[in-house]
Amino acid sequence: MLTQTAHMIAVTSVHTMMETIKTRFGEISVDTSKTIMFPLGLLGMPDRFHFVLTTFPNPKMQQFMLLQSMDDKNLSFITLPVDIHNGIVSAPDLRLACRDMQIEEANAAALLIVSVHRNFENVRLSVNARAPLIIDAVQKIGAQYVFQNDHYKVQHML
Numbered sequence: 144m145l146t147q148t149a150h151m152i153a154v155t156s157v158h159t160m161m162e163t164i165k166t167r168f169g170e171i172s173v174d175t176s177k178t179i180m181f182p183l184g185l186l187g188m189p190d191r192f193h194f195v196l197t198t199f200p201n202p203k204m205q206q207f208m209l210l211q212s213m214d215d216k217n218l219s220f221i222t223l224p225v226d227i228h229n230g231i232v233s234a235p236d237l238r239l240a241c242r243d244m245q246i247e248e249a250n251a252a253a254l255l256i257v258s259v260h261r262n263f264e265n266v267r268l269s270v271n272a273r274a275p276l277i278i279d280a281v282q283k284i285g286a287q288y289v290f291q292n293d294h295y296k297v298q299h300m301l
Contacts, residue, residue: 170200173195177196179193195210210222225275246278
C-alpha cells in the first residue's frame with residue numbers, strides 16, 4: 144500500500160504527456176496525463192485543484208517527492224510518502240482516513256507535506272502529520288485529510 148502507490152503515481156506511463164517546468168528546486172519534467180485532482184484544493188489554497196506528483200529533482204533527497212501545481216507553476220510542495228507502518232501517523236488512523244474518503248486501502252497513497260526550517264546553524268525538516276494528503280491512485284483524486292484529534296502535530300520534526 145501507500146509508499147509504493149505514491150511512486151506508482153509518479154512513474155511515467157505508456158500514454159505520456161510530458162511538460163517541463165522550472166521550479167524553485169530546478170527544472171523538472173512532469174507527465175500531465177497523471178494529474179491528480181484535489182476537488183477541495185489544499186488547506187489555505189482552495190483554488191488550486193490540479194497537481195502532479197514527481198520524483199524530487201535533487202538525488203540527495205530521494206525519499207521525498209515533489210507535488211507540483213499545474214494551476215500555478217510557481218507552487219510546489221516537498222512531500223514525504225509514507226506507508227501504513229511509518230512511525231508518524233498510525234496505521235489505524237490512515238485506514239480511517241481511507242474509509243472516510245471511500246478509498247480502497249490498496250489504491251491509497253499518503254503524503255506528508257514537508258516544511259524546511261533554516262537558521263544560521265542548520266536546516267531542519269518537519270512534516271504536517273495532522274493533515275496528510277490521501278490520494279486514490281486509480282481515480283487520481285486526492286484530499287488533505289485533517290485528523291480531528293490533537294494527537295498529531297502540524298510540525299512533526301524529522
